[in-house]
Amino acid sequence: MVNIAVLGYGTVGSGVVEVLTTNRESIAKKAGEDINIKYVLDLRDFEGDPIQEKIVHDYDVILNDEDIKIVVEVMGGINPAYTFVKDALLKGKSVATSNKELVAKHGAELLRIAKENKVNFLFEASVGGGIPIIRPLNNSLTADEINEITGILNGTTNYILSKMSAEGLDFDTVLKDAQDKGYAERNPEADVEGHDACRKIAILTSLAYGKQVDFEKIQTEGITKITDTDIKYAKKLNGSIKLLGQSKKVGDEVFAIVAPIMIGANHPLFHVNDVFNGIFVNGNMIGDAMFYGPGAGKLPTASAVVADVVDEVKHLGVNITSIWSEEKLKLGDIKKAKYKYFIRFADSVKLDAVKEAFGAVTTVDAGISGEFAVITEEMSQENFEEKIKGFDGVLNTIRTEL
Amino acid sequence: MVNIAVLGYGTVGSGVVEVLTTNRESIAKKAGEDINIKYVLDLRDFEGDPIQEKIVHDYDVILNDEDIKIVVEVMGGINPAYTFVKDALLKGKSVATSNKELVAKHGAELLRIAKENKVNFLFEASVGGGIPIIRPLNNSLTADEINEITGILNGTTNYILSKMSAEGLDFDTVLKDAQDKGYAERNPEADVEGHDACRKIAILTSLAYGKQVDFEKIQTEGITKITDTDIKYAKKLNGSIKLLGQSKKVGDEVFAIVAPIMIGANHPLFHVNDVFNGIFVNGNMIGDAMFYGPGAGKLPTASAVVADVVDEVKHLGVNITSIWSEEKLKLGDIKKAKYKYFIRFADSVKLDAVKEAFGAVTTVDAGISGEFAVITEEMSQENFEEKIKGFDGVLNTIRTEL
Numbered sequence: 001m002v003n004i005a006v007l008g009y010g011t012v013g014s015g016v017v018e019v020l021t022t023n024r025e026s027i028a029k030k031a032g033e034d035i036n037i038k039y040v041l042d043l044r045d046f047e048g049d050p051i052q053e054k055i056v057h058d059y060d061v062i063l064n065d066e067d068i069k070i071v072v073e074v075m076g077g078i079n080p081a082y083t084f085v086k087d088a089l090l091k092g093k094s095v096a097t098s099n100k101e102l103v104a105k106h107g108a109e110l111l112r113i114a115k116e117n118k119v120n121f122l123f124e125a126s127v128g129g130g131i132p133i134i135r136p137l138n139n140s141l142t143a144d145e146i147n148e149i150t151g152i153l154n155g156t157t158n159y160i161l162s163k164m165s166a167e168g169l170d171f172d173t174v175l176k177d178a179q180d181k182g183y184a185e186r187n188p189e190a191d192v193e194g195h196d197a198c199r200k201i202a203i204l205t206s207l208a209y210g211k212q213v214d215f216e217k218i219q220t221e222g223i224t225k226i227t228d229t230d231i232k233y234a235k236k237l238n239g240s241i242k243l244l245g246q247s248k249k250v251g252d253e254v255f256a257i258v259a260p261i262m263i264g265a266n267h268p269l270f271h272v273n274d275v276f277n278g279i280f281v282n283g284n285m286i287g288d289a290m291f292y293g294p295g296a297g298k299l300p301t302a303s304a305v306v307a308d309v310v311d312e313v314k315h316l317g318v319n320i321t322s323i324w325s326e327e328k329l330k331l332g333d334i335k336k337a338k339y340k341y342f343i344r345f346a347d348s349v350k351l352d353a354v355k356e357a358f359g360a361v362t363t364v365d366a367g368i369s370g371e372f373a374v375i376t377e378e379m380s381q382e383n384f385e386e387k388i389k390g391f392d393g394v395l396n397t398i399r400t401e402l
Numbered sequence: 403m404v405n406i407a408v409l410g411y412g413t414v415g416s417g418v419v420e421v422l423t424t425n426r427e428s429i430a431k432k433a434g435e436d437i438n439i440k441y442v443l444d445l446r447d448f449e450g451d452p453i454q455e456k457i458v459h460d461y462d463v464i465l466n467d468e469d470i471k472i473v474v475e476v477m478g479g480i481n482p483a484y485t486f487v488k489d490a491l492l493k494g495k496s497v498a499t500s501n502k503e504l505v506a507k508h509g510a511e512l513l514r515i516a517k518e519n520k521v522n523f524l525f526e527a528s529v530g531g532g533i534p535i536i537r538p539l540n541n542s543l544t545a546d547e548i549n550e551i552t553g554i555l556n557g558t559t560n561y562i563l564s565k566m567s568a569e570g571l572d573f574d575t576v577l578k579d580a581q582d583k584g585y586a587e588r589n590p591e592a593d594v595e596g597h598d599a600c601r602k603i604a605i606l607t608s609l610a611y612g613k614q615v616d617f618e619k620i621q622t623e624g625i626t627k628i629t630d631t632d633i634k635y636a637k638k639l640n641g642s643i644k645l646l647g648q649s650k651k652v653g654d655e656v657f658a659i660v661a662p663i664m665i666g667a668n669h670p671l672f673h674v675n676d677v678f679n680g681i682f683v684n685g686n687m688i689g690d691a692m693f694y695g696p697g698a699g700k701l702p703t704a705s706a707v708v709a710d711v712v713d714e715v716k717h718l719g720v721n722i723t724s725i726w727s728e729e730k731l732k733l734g735d736i737k738k739a740k741y742k743y744f745i746r747f748a749d750s751v752k753l754d755a756v757k758e759a760f761g762a763v764t765t766v767d768a769g770i771s772g773e774f775a776v777i778t779e780e781m782s783q784e785n786f787e788e789k790i791k792g793f794d795g796v797l798n799t800i801r802t803e804l
Binding site for chain 1: 421422424425428429431432433434526532533534537538541542543544545546547612670672673685686687688689690691692693694695696699701702704705706707708709711712713716720723725
């Protein structure tokens with residue numbers, strides 16, 4: 001029997017308890033050992049809940065108990081999670097976490113500390129909720145050099161964009177609906193401004209290239225500027241607007257961005273709708289692959305956390321290597337990255353002037369009065385920004401891979 | 403440096419050499435060791451090809467060379483692959499294979515022998531080509547009990563059905579085109595009759611439930627009876643006909659089948675077209691997940707084989723456990739499995755007679771003259787077969803999940 005402790009009895013923490021209870025027998029078979037939750041750390045008490053007998057308020061109880069081989073950190077946030085996780089690893093305990101902020105910020109260091117202490121630091125649930133993506137990147141796509149990772153990494157924004165598209169509603173209306181349904185936070189900034197997706201693409205990119213990508217360095221745009229009119233054009237083009245976290249290798253440089261991007265119906269992520277996530281990977285040998293599933297939610301996320309625990313039970317005393325080092329990956333200057341741009345202009349603008357500024361463009365007619373839209377050829381962001389700066393009458397611009 | 407031998411210099415074998423050569427540096431970094439191909443076993447010589455210096459014709463050279471730690475078996479077929487693989491494992495060499503016949507037939511035994519000899523027997527490429535699915539089932543979905551695995555597991559038939567659907571062509575015309583393009587064999591039986599998909603769903607089901615599923619026990623139907631008219635109806639229903647390998651847990655029983663099944667546009671496999679494969683998995687905690695990618699092809703398949711080699715290099719002398727035992731999984735009687743059925747009748751049949759026999763049905767009008775079609779409620783195969791037996795004027799029947 002292996003004893004573990006769960007830090008935080010919130011949504012994911014209670015999910016971890018539920019998964020380990022419901023599937024106890026089959027999990028024990030796969031892990032080779034029965035897994036016992038000895039402690040749950042939470043500031044609160046849960047009178048009347050069977051979990052109460054395992055609740056402790058003092059982390060030192062867990063840290064100093066040599067019976068505890070694995071610590072599950074599902075509190076979220078940097079502090080005190082970072083200290084708790086680091087101390088656990090230094091004490092020779094493996095850690096499984098769903099905490100994307102922690103992994104994006106301190107992943108490389110914690111992996112090193114785990115290795116030095118012959119334990120493991122695993123974080124499958126930090127990206128894509130229940131979807132297996134971290135382990136496939138670490139262990140399955142090892143024969144490949146990764147050319148591109150593009151993900152729908154945030155369920156809240158994908159739900160909002162899907163619903164705007166399906167029902168022709170505007171952003172504010174759908175955001176309110178998402179908040180009412182519990183799909184979006186009261187303060188939705190981390191989701192709708194792309195910060196959550198940014199941490200996730202930083203983690204995936206770090207793993208793909210083996211060096212630390214600082215998420216602060218990734219240009220991040222949210223979806224608050226996307227209107228129902230933009231979506232009408234996307235539909236007319238048989239396309240869809242998705243908030244994508246993307247890193248692409250061009251020559252020796254890796255470019256990373258989080259932004260709403262218009263994609264076509266033949267893109268593997270086109271059909272990833274509602275709260276689902278999808279991660280597209282292109283490798284130089286495998287070609288295109290895609291991983292799809294629930295990007296959040298209590299049980300799917302807990303399923304990924306517990307899978308990490310099972311892996312750690314199978315590897316007690318043996319470090320599972322990961323090539324993510326503390327060395328920084330110098331990202332390519334995103335201003336040099338090339339995209340086609342979808343641009344909407346007020347009717348007052350002359351198409352000839354657009355062509356003069358942007359070169360060859362394809363016009364798009366979605367039957368919207370008072371305006372028109374074009375798609376440019378590929379151009380660098382730098383080049384695009386310079387041209388758009390001097391232009392009056394621009395209603396909106398969106399990158400496109402159409 | 404770790405020395406390996408490749409058995410068979412055909413499509414996949416030469417792909418393995420190409421992957422290991424092209425990505426040598428990044429693979430060495432991930433494996434922690436340089437990987438060197440010391441021998442390639444093939445009956446042929448390859449004069450003028452740099453591989454010639456590594457070619458051996460006698461397997462004993464490989465078997466008796468203690469330097470060889472890993473054997474890559476990409477010859478296909480049961481004999482002599484089975485003997486070669488077994489002997490390698492008994493000699494303390496790990497094996498990576500893409501050979502679905504071998505794995506379906508002898509997987510459980512070879513896994514046991516590998517375990518007894520503290521080596522590994524891995525077979526990621528045997529299902530889904532380059533798509534990571536074996537390792538995710540073994541290592542990522544361990545917190546879940548699997549309710550369903552449904553896969554588009556054969557690229558040839560998916561290409562044929564996709565092209566029939568996209569271009570309104572009949573089966574024979576498209577099969578010929580696929581043969582001309584090299585997507586289908588001159589003798590296409592293994593693909594179009596579902597035998598290939600059958601072995602693959604047997605492997606996935608064995609891994610999901612930890613017991614041996616004999617592929618001979620799986621009811622297998624191919625796509626040769628699917629007509630362009632059937633596809634017109636499917637389109638009218640906003641659906642699609644796919645050759646699916648499927649295993650579903652209902653209560654304590656697992657039902658497995660390979661058959662063409664009509665699915666709707668909201669099914670994650672609906673958009674898996676052409677030679678791509680997709681594997682849908684439902685777990686009791688994660689819910690729905692899907693893995694998508696190239697189901698065949700030289701480099702994608704080799705990518706999966708080499709990923710296994712990397713895993714084996716990282717686990718020299720340590721067995722990676724898998725729960726697939728030699729104990730037989732007694733499949734549920736497929737005659738009791740329930741589906742809705744799509745049935746086409748000649749105009750001479752009276753709808754009232756259909757309703758009398760099959761109960762409530764939904765009629766489908768695709769504007770085809772001389773016939774009509776219905777979809778039944780869910781019924782067991784046994785029940786369906788009994789009712790359809792006495793019926794004249796049945797043009798075709800297809801299971802449906804619409």
